[in-house]
Amino acid sequence: MAPTATAPANPIPTPKVVTRAEWKADESIVTDPPTYGTTVKAFFVHHTAGTNDYSCADSAALVRGIEIYHVKSNGWNDIGYNFLVDKCGVVFEGRKGGIDKPVTGAHTYGFNTDNAAIAVLGTYISAGIPTGVQDAVAHVAAYKLGAYGNDPFGKVTLTSGVEGKYHLGEQVVFNRISGHRDAVATECPGDALYAQLATIRAKAATTANLRLTGLTGTLSGTTYYTRSTFTASWTTITPSNLISRFDVVVDGTVVATAAGTARSASVTVPAGTHTVVVRAAHKIGRVNATAAQAFVVDTAAPTFPQGPTLALRAGQVSGTVVPVTVNWRAADNTGVGSVQLTAPISRTFAASGSYGTTTKPSVATAWSMRAQDWAGNTATTSASWIPIFLPETKATRTGTWSTSTGSSYLGGSALTSTAAKSSLTWTVTARSVAFLATRTSTSGQAEIWVDGVKQTTVDLRNSTTDYRRVMWTKSWSSSARHTVKIVVVGTSGRPRVITDGLVYIG
Structure with a gap:
C-alpha cells in the first residue's frame, strides 16, 4: 500500500539516480505492488559479493542480473535493495515504488520495514570503495534519513522482526548508517567497506575533516601575515552537494560567505592581529568549524635602511671585470620575507646580507632590489655605482x-x-x-x-x-x-x- 503520510521537506538534494526504466528493469516479473513503511530510521550498506573486474558500462546489466536472481531464485517480488551503486559512483534505483518514498525492501532480514539499503556492486573484503563511491553512498543515506529528520551521524533503536542474529522482538541499538553484518550474521559488506562506514557517516552528516589550509601571505611559526585583502582556503572530504555554505569568521564576525562548492573566499580585514575560523553548514543541519588561526594584517611596506651598496673585494681584475660585494639591509614592522636583486642580475636573498659578484669598470651599473614582507607588501630601491x-x-x-x-x-x-x-x-x-x-x-x-x-x-x-x-x-x-x-x-x-x-x- 502507498505511504499514508507525506515526508517532510528534505534538506538533502535528490541524488542523481539511474531509473528502473533507464537500466531496463524487467517489470514483467514484478507481479505485486510495492509496500511502504512510514519512515526511514536506518540505512544499511551492503556489497553484492560479485566481481570487481567489471566495466562501469556493464553496470546496468549487472543490476538486471541481480533483479532476476532476487525474483526467480530468491522468490522475492522485486530486487531487494532500495539502491545500488557501481564502482564508478553511479547510483541505480532499486526496488520500485519511488526513491523518495519509504519503500519496504528485502535487504536486511528482520529489519526491512522503515529502513532502507544500498548495495555496492562488487566485493569489498580486502579493498575498500573509492572516494566517489563513498560520496554517493553518503549522499543517498543522507537523502533517505534526512527526509524524516533523522541524523545520519546518530543512533537508533530497532526491534528485530525475526528470530535470527537477534531474538524476535529484541531491541537493538544501531548506527543510523550501519552495515548488513550489524543486523544479520554475515560478512557483508566486507571488512574493508565496513571499516569505511565511519567516514561515510561523517560525510552524510558533517562537513568532515574541515581544515583551513592557508591564507595568502606567509606562515611564520603559527601565525599568518597577510595584506588587508587576502584569500582563505580550506578543504573537507564531504561532497559539495551536501554542504549548504561556508562562512569565514574573523574575530567572531562573519566577513564572507561562500557556496558549498567553494574551497576559498576573498576577505578584507583592517590592519591588526586577528583570528579566523571557517565554519561550514551541512545540509542536514550540523555546523562544523576549523580550528582558529591567528593572523596579522600588515599594510605597511618594507623599507631599505641600506639600499644596494657596492664594495670592492678580493679577486682578479681585468679591463672588463671588477670583483665586488653587494651589501643591503631591508626592514619591516612584521618581517621581511625576501629581498630580490632584480638588476643587473636576478637573485633572491634574505632581509640583509652581502653577495659577491663582478661588475664592469668605468661604466655606471644600476643595482635594483625589491623587498617583500611576510604579508606580501613590497618596496623597491636602486643605486648606480662605477668602479674606476x-x-x-x-x-x-x-x-x-x-x-x-x-x-x-x-x-x-x-x-x-x-x-x-x-x-x-x-x-x-x-x-x-x-x-x-x-x-x-x-x-x-x-x-x-x-x-x-x-x-x-x-x-x-x-x-x-x-x-x-x-x-x-x-x-x-x-x-x-x-x-x-x-x-x-x-x-x-x-x-x-x-x-x-x-x-x-x-
Whole structure:
C-alpha cells in the first residue's frame, strides 16, 4: 500500500539516480505492488559479493542480473535493495515504488520495514570503495534519513522482526548508517567497506575533516601575515552537494560567505592581529568549524635602511671585470620575507646580507632590489655605482720606480720598485678602494697607509706569476676624500714590488 503520510521537506538534494526504466528493469516479473513503511530510521550498506573486474558500462546489466536472481531464485517480488551503486559512483534505483518514498525492501532480514539499503556492486573484503563511491553512498543515506529528520551521524533503536542474529522482538541499538553484518550474521559488506562506514557517516552528516589550509601571505611559526585583502582556503572530504555554505569568521564576525562548492573566499580585514575560523553548514543541519588561526594584517611596506651598496673585494681584475660585494639591509614592522636583486642580475636573498659578484669598470651599473614582507607588501630601491681605475701613473712617487710593460698589466704597464721606502700616493674621493699588484715568486712586501695611518703589510710573493690581483681593500659607510699610500718594505732577498694602481668606487 502507498505511504499514508507525506515526508517532510528534505534538506538533502535528490541524488542523481539511474531509473528502473533507464537500466531496463524487467517489470514483467514484478507481479505485486510495492509496500511502504512510514519512515526511514536506518540505512544499511551492503556489497553484492560479485566481481570487481567489471566495466562501469556493464553496470546496468549487472543490476538486471541481480533483479532476476532476487525474483526467480530468491522468490522475492522485486530486487531487494532500495539502491545500488557501481564502482564508478553511479547510483541505480532499486526496488520500485519511488526513491523518495519509504519503500519496504528485502535487504536486511528482520529489519526491512522503515529502513532502507544500498548495495555496492562488487566485493569489498580486502579493498575498500573509492572516494566517489563513498560520496554517493553518503549522499543517498543522507537523502533517505534526512527526509524524516533523522541524523545520519546518530543512533537508533530497532526491534528485530525475526528470530535470527537477534531474538524476535529484541531491541537493538544501531548506527543510523550501519552495515548488513550489524543486523544479520554475515560478512557483508566486507571488512574493508565496513571499516569505511565511519567516514561515510561523517560525510552524510558533517562537513568532515574541515581544515583551513592557508591564507595568502606567509606562515611564520603559527601565525599568518597577510595584506588587508587576502584569500582563505580550506578543504573537507564531504561532497559539495551536501554542504549548504561556508562562512569565514574573523574575530567572531562573519566577513564572507561562500557556496558549498567553494574551497576559498576573498576577505578584507583592517590592519591588526586577528583570528579566523571557517565554519561550514551541512545540509542536514550540523555546523562544523576549523580550528582558529591567528593572523596579522600588515599594510605597511618594507623599507631599505641600506639600499644596494657596492664594495670592492678580493679577486682578479681585468679591463672588463671588477670583483665586488653587494651589501643591503631591508626592514619591516612584521618581517621581511625576501629581498630580490632584480638588476643587473636576478637573485633572491634574505632581509640583509652581502653577495659577491663582478661588475664592469668605468661604466655606471644600476643595482635594483625589491623587498617583500611576510604579508606580501613590497618596496623597491636602486643605486648606480662605477668602479674606476686609478693607474699607478697618477700617483705621487718617492724613491726609485721603473716602468714594466706587457699586455698582462692594466693599460699595458706597471710600476716596479726594489728600493725600500719608495712610495706611491693617490688621493681619491671614494667609499671603497682596492690596491692592485702583480704577485711573483720573488715579490716582497708593501705597507699600506690610509690618511696617514698604517693599515697593514701585504706580502706579494706567490709561487706563480699572478697579474692584476686585489691585494687589499677598504670600504667606508659613505664617500669621502682619502689618501692611499703604498710603501716598499725592501724585503730581504725579494724586495720587488710591482703595482698596477688602485680601483675605487666613489
